[in-house]
Amino acid sequence: MLVRGEEAGHGLYGQRDPQTVLGLVESAERIAGGPTVDLQTTRAKALAVLGRHDEARTALDDLLRLASAGVAADSFGFCKPNRIHFAESWVHAGSGNEPEADRARDDLLRSTHDDQYDANVRLHEALCTVAQGGVDQGMRQAATLIDRLAPEYRSHHVIETGRMVLHAAPRDRQERPAVGELRELLTLASASSRA
Structure with missing residues (x-):
């Protein structure tokens, strides 16, 4: 699951088609038994790259609900709370939502x-x-x-x-x-x- 998740996340950087990335996320979620914070960040970003901004925003809302229980870095260092702010920055910037993109960027820069x-x-x-x-x-x-x-x-x-x-x-x-x-x-x- 971690390997597929990392492959999906890095795939967004020119290594995989965003639709393929979504397939990797879904595959990793089946292995994990459901969505995880890390996989949900990748889903939101992939949807933003595809220009599916409403779906990206919904995925981001789902991510924030999932993360509201608290996010701690896992023992492998893959899931870190600042990834949530990064995903917010990406999704909001892609749709041109400047106030929310600015807020997410500032939150990220304060935390890392x-x-x-x-x-x-x-x-x-x-x-x-x-x-x-x-x-x-x-x-x-x-x-x-x-x-x-x-x-x-x-x-x-x-x-x-x-x-x-x-x-x-x-x-x-x-x-x-x-x-x-x-x-x-x-x-x-x-x-x-x-x-």
Whole structure:
């Protein structure tokens, strides 16, 4: 169950189609005998990536109900309370719900001092901007953040979150200069992180 759950969670970062991720979540839930906090965070994020924002919000509400009993890190370190704030940030940013995305980001940043989480939730800010129609501004936000990151912090997860911002631009705006600049920067950053 833990392996499928981790595979599903990491799969959202360009390794698996989001629909496949949902299948992995369902498979892991069958093994677990029902939903878990960790699996529910992955479900909510996968639905957001698919643009199924109402379902993502429902999954997030289910997650919060499940977590209300209290979440402690498991003995393997997979389930941590800050993952809930991260999922909230992701889901709300993807739908353009800026006040809730900001609250979740701030809650996460208060609860952890992790450079990867910090970079990713800052990219969620850019995603939210794009979701609200600010394509050029969101692309510039993402590009500035990634460009300023030291190469050792340009992890696969950060680059893939940048790509999520890139893909959030509507089809008819994919040829805008700011979109092209972010695309080029992500290609260069991805190549330098593998070197």
